[in-house]
Amino acid sequence: KMIKIEPGVICSFGSNEGESALHILFGRRSRLVSTGTNIGNVNVNVAHIKALAILFIDKDPSCLTLINSHDWLPLHSLFTHKDKLIQPNFIRRVLQPYPQFLVQENRGGITPLQMFWDRCALNNEGD
Numbered sequence: 231k232m233i234k235i236e237p238g239v240i241c242s243f244g245s246n247e248g249e250s251a252l253h254i255l256f257g258r259r260s261r262l263v264s265t266g267t268n269i270g271n272v273n274v275n276v277a278h279i280k281a282l283a284i285l286f287i288d289k290d291p292s293c294l295t296l297i298n299s300h301d302w303l304p305l306h307s308l309f310t311h312k313d314k315l316i317q318p319n320f321i322r323r324v325l326q327p328y329p330q331f332l333v334q335e336n337r338g339g340i341t342p343l344q345m346f347w348d349r350c351a352l353n354n355e356g357d
Contacts, residue, residue, distance in 0.1 A: 250296040252304035291327035305342035
């Protein structure tokens with residue numbers, strides 16, 4: 231059974247209420263990949279998440295503009311985890327339609343750029 235998900239769909243149920251498809255994809259990806267979650271009969275991995283995100287962005291770039299209940303853009307969600315999804319080419323592709331969002335503050339006054347910088351600093355501790 232296939233489930234059709236549109237890029238701009240906002241969830242209205244459960245713990246994902248107020249989240250767009252990209253927020254969920256970017257914010258929940260660690261759990262999806264680490265638990266070996268299946269979507270249909272496909273085991274989810276980082277390559278699948280990248281491909282799905284690019285499909286969403288290509289179909290409707292405005293899905294990157296959706297703000298969740300915490301005033302987070304999908305970019306904020308993207309930079310919450312450390313993994314292979316955060317690579318220069320993918321980040322460049324995600325930023326292409328709206329590069330100004332790299333400095334868009336969430337409710338706490340934090341920008342995606344600050345989150346990315348903090349993640350890089352954490353990755354380099356002890357070097």
